[in-house]
Amino acid sequence: MNIKPKQLSKDPLNLIITGVGGQGNVIIALIVGNALVRKGYLVTIGETYGLSQRGGPVMSHLRISADSQYSPFIPDGHAHIILGMEPVETLRMLSQYGNPDVITIFNPRPIYSIDVTSGSATYPKIEQARESIKSLSSKTWIVNATEEAQKMGNPIFANMILIGALLQTGVLPLDRESVETAIQEMFPKEVETNLAALNKGMELVAS
Amino acid sequence: MATIDIDAPGTSQLFIGNEAIARGALEAGVGFAAAYPGTPSSEILNSMASVARNMDIYAEWSINEKVAMEAAAGASFAGIRAMASMKQNGINVVSDFLSNLVMTGIGPAGLLLISCDDPSAISSTNEQDTRHIAKWLDIPLVEPGTFQEAKDMTKWLFELAEQLGTLCMLRSVTRIAHARGNVNLGELPRKQKKAYFDQCHDARNPFPTRYMPISSPIRHTFLHLKLARAKEQFESSPFNYYLGPEQPDLLIITCGSSWLYSQDAVKALKLEDKVGILKLGTLWPLPEKFIEKHLSKSHKILFVEEIDPFLEQSIMEFAASLPSTAPRPIFLGKRSNHIPAQGELNPDLVMKAITSILGVSYEARDAEYSKKAAELASTSVPTRSWTFCAGCPHRATFWSIKNATKLDGRNGVVTGDIGCYSMALGAAGFYQLRTVHCMGAGAGIASGLGKLAQFGFNQPVIAVVGDSTFYHATIPALINGIFNKSNYILVILDNSATAMTGFQPHPGTGVTAIGEQTQPISMEALCRSLGARVEICDPFDLKSTTNTLLNMMAEGGGAKVAIMRRECELVRGKKAKAPYKVHIDSEKCVGQACGCDRVCTRMFLCPGLIWDKEAGKSKIDEVVCNGCGFCADICPQGAIVKEAA
DSSP, X not given: OOOOOOOOSSSSEEEEEEEETTSOHHHHHHHHHHHHHHTTOEEEEEEOOSSGGXXXXXXEEEEEESSOOOOXXXXXXXXXXXXXXXXXXXXXXXXXXXXXXXXXXXXXXXXXXXXXHHTSSOOOOHHHHHHHHHHTOSEEEEOOHHHHXXXXXXXXXXXXXXXXXXXXXXXXXXXXXXXXXXXXXXXXXXXXXXXXXXXXXXXXXXX | OOOTTOOOTTOEEEEEHHHHHHHHHHHTTOOEEEEOOOTTTTHHHHHHHXXXXXXXXXXXXXXXXXXXXXXXXXXXXXXXXXXXXXXXXXXXXXXXXXXXXXXXXXXXXXXXXXXXXXXXXXXXXXXXXXXXXXXXXXXXXXXXXXXXXXXXXXXXXHHHHXXXXXXXXXEEEHHHHTOEXXXXXXOOOOOOOOOOOOOSBOTXXXXXXXXXXXXXXXXXXXXXXXXXXXXXXXXXXXXXXXXXXXXXXXXXXXXXXXHHHHHHHHHXXXXXXXXXXXXXXXXXXXXXXXXXXXXXXXXXXXXXXXXXXXXXXXXXXXXXXXXXXSOOOEEEXXXXXXXXXXXXXXXXXXXXXXXXXXXXOOOSSOHHHHHHHHHHHHHHOOOOOOXXXXXXXXXXXXXXXXXXXXXXXXXXXEEOOSSGGGGGGSGGGTTOEEEOOSTTHHHXXXXXXXXXXXXXXXXXXXXXXXXXHIIXXXXXXXXXXXXXXXXXXXXXXXXXXXXXXXXXXXXXXXXXXXXXXXXXXXXXXXXXXXXXXXXXXXXXXXXXXXXXXXXXXHHOSSOEEEEEEOOXXXXXXXXXXXXXXXXXXXXXXOGGGGSSSOIIIIIIOOTTXXXXXXXXXXXXXXXXXXXXXXXXXXXXXXXXXXXEO
């Protein structure tokens, strides 16, 4: 049966997960969303996908509430947490949905767009992107998710590392157990590697 | 993650709207589901097919939407609850059948039409509002405003269709279909009925059970009577309700995802005591008495809906029929430019409308912060255009088409179609496509262009179509080209999947929606049987593909076919490791000085190839590169090196 969730200090709690098509953005939203439903929350997830596997910007909006089903769009300027898989996509979200209180967790590894590669657009210097993100956030965690995932043998684990980081910051009403269950349900055949990546992400924030 | 057949009544699951619709159908005891893939509708059948065996139902990917609806009607005629689901474009494909089906009525078992519209045309070529067809067809229409309603409405709609003996329609939009939310589950029935086409007189139907649209004016009258009965039920439907103060300053009338946006907007503005929301779930026929009761609540009424002013016009028309003594509110919405008449809505757009009508102020965030954010966005956030995936065979095909038409020298014209390859309108496919319309239109247009020689036309014509689109709607245009001796080349991009919508199987793949092996329908055998010259190319064999296309352009004569055969990289990548490890030989790479103005990173534009500004050399992004190795063939310096992985 459905359990009664703990009241949230901000209701709805608005989380944005962003990145580039192919990075595994939707998986993060699903795991976090399922873990929250397990805790009794009403969760709405809005995603831009369709063409998103083809290198476009991707975002998932999560609206988390103890008492109401919200729309799949966070109003402009109303994000509480932004989890970015890519720096300029993080900045893109901050520019539209950020506010002086927003908390940002991001992976600093750039994915260049074809516009940048061809020279029709300019990618900022990575230090500049970091500073811009910091200047628009009340608190920032930089998580070298891609780098750590490559060490584990596949850059795709970056998304699981970022879930670990998100969990460890304590910004969501989640515990490890509910996230672990959601991962087990989604990847029953690859539980071990995914949990190792989750641990890695938690360690990166804890240290 | 729970699948839609989870047997856990009373629990709350996180389902996308499409899964909720599918779950509702399962709870209603649906037996037969058919569809053609199309964003944002595909997951309805995806999810039903994945549980078909466990639930003892039948699910199929049909060749197109018309056949899907016809097949589902067949099941209804034989007493099995059935449904067909599609995106908005599919409604056009099926409309000929529908306009006759409503005349004959459905079988003894409920039959549903599910249409998922795409406001803002996020994954579409148009943003057609399919609600209009319900009016045109005289059928009941509902639209869920939450994920829970998507399930509950679908379940109930089967009952209604059976009570009335008419087709019923559920319309959804992208932000319900593809968004995810809580759904409380009900019981799953397990027993399927026996299918039997009863050829005796049916008491519910004044005509013997022959589904023939004869005496149509009489049947049309019966259809109107059915609609009147639907209206009666809608008057007390729990899917229509009012939320707000007894006498609001502003009354919003809304439906679908716009209900969620309206609710968000009123809450964000903290105007719950001033703005009321009348949420409608049953849209056609209008529950007129229910609406009339609320029209007098406020002197200002705002319609919030996607995409066309369907409720706005229907309710204004109804209001005009009320006695002159009735209160006359001011109607606001798309007509008054308070709500955009195109594109999808969101909470911000609704807030904008409310604040402008009520003259209240609203600031989304600190002004200083907004200024800084806008500045940083303009200087530090580069555009990110869509492109084909790293390793996509389509990029290679369009590279060959570009080269071949250039070498031919007669300004060849390339017509396009619906699929990932539509992106060849832009930089991803070197701007090769000149037309994109509906499924199969590229070949039809080519068929016309190919007949213009008598008017002095001598440009080669190439129609590019995907494999699934070929089966769906291109075969008649190919036959037309052969029959009428039209001079064009049909290029079929055969990547063995309906890639754009999530890799659904099609008649050429040899496997059905529920995973059964079936006789693959060979596109080359089919085309050859029509008498067409057919060539099969590997798009990764750049030289041979270019030469084949050049040769076919030079040949002239009637329609011919070039099949570009290589598996979708996303499908291949799931099954096997990358074939090559690719790197740049920085000594050979001459950067911008190569004379071709860096062909790899300015023109070819695979996202796996990036430009190292500081070094002035190209570089492989090992996180993005899929190791297909094709780019090794495009570098004039031989600086891109592939080694077997």
